[in-house]
Amino acid sequence: MYGLTGKMIAQPGKRDELISYLLEGTDSMTDLEGCYLYVVATDPADPNGIWVTEVWRSQDDHQASLSLASTQALIAKARPIIVGFGERIENTPIGGKGIPKDATS
Amino acid sequence: MYGLTGKMIAQPGKRDELISYLLEGTDSMTDLEGCYLYVVATDPADPNGIWVTEVWRSQDDHQASLSLASTQALIAKARPIIVGFGERIENTPIGGKGIPKDATS
Numbered sequence: 136m137y138g139l140t141g142k143m144i145a146q147p148g149k150r151d152e153l154i155s156y157l158l159e160g161t162d163s164m165t166d167l168e169g170c171y172l173y174v175v176a177t178d179p180a181d182p183n184g185i186w187v188t189e190v191w192r193s194q195d196d197h198q199a200s201l202s203l204a205s206t207q208a209l210i211a212k213a214r215p216i217i218v219g220f221g222e223r224i225e226n227t228p229i230g231g232k233g234i235p236k237d238a239t240s
Numbered sequence: 241m242y243g244l245t246g247k248m249i250a251q252p253g254k255r256d257e258l259i260s261y262l263l264e265g266t267d268s269m270t271d272l273e274g275c276y277l278y279v280v281a282t283d284p285a286d287p288n289g290i291w292v293t294e295v296w297r298s299q300d301d302h303q304a305s306l307s308l309a310s311t312q313a314l315i316a317k318a319r320p321i322i323v324g325f326g327e328r329i330e331n332t333p334i335g336g337k338g339i340p341k342d343a344t345s
Contacts, residue, residue: 138279158335171338173336174339176333176334178332188243190338222329226281232269233278
């Protein structure tokens with residue numbers, strides 16, 4: 136499995152709008168069997184900060200999702216209101232609650 | 241909802257053992273209705289690094305889990321092989337795939 140937690144910084148006043156685009160995106164993610172988890176959260180310490188936490192079957196599955204027409208459309212809508220990105224944490228999920236068991240990480 | 245992503249650093253050579261304790265812990269987490277997600281992952285850039293990603297119904301639910309006898313027993317087993325902790329990211333999940341919809345974040 137492939138896990139990714141990253142921070143996105145919205146233009147001031149645009150965080151709710153950016154979150155709405157990301158949540159729209161999760162509708163198409165829901166049909167992707169390689170997408171196990173996609174959580175959109177606000178940063179309580181940063182009024183412009185958004186954290187996205189993802190778990191994918193593989194890094195290839197994650198990469199493939201970026202090429203979907205729906206994802207490209209979303210990126211086009213979201214890009215103008217993204218100031219930048221913060222931390223980016225990659226990890227290799229082993230197990231736990233809320234994701235499938237994976238013996239081949 | 242309450243989200244937490246944190247890094248734990250295992251003693252050299254003890255990461256697999258520490259992960260096994262954390263995964264044991266997720267068995268008792270599974271019965272907790274306030275625990276939505278608990279993912280244990282390795283850090284591909286740090287051979288001693290473990291990332292734990294959690295989503296709880298509330299911060300109180302998270303806090304309460306730390307008082308459980310099973311959690312206390314786990315902490316006692318794990319503490320000797322934990323060198324320290326790294327980043328600690330708190331966030332407020334709004335929605336996405338893999339967690340319940342929450343209109344009251």
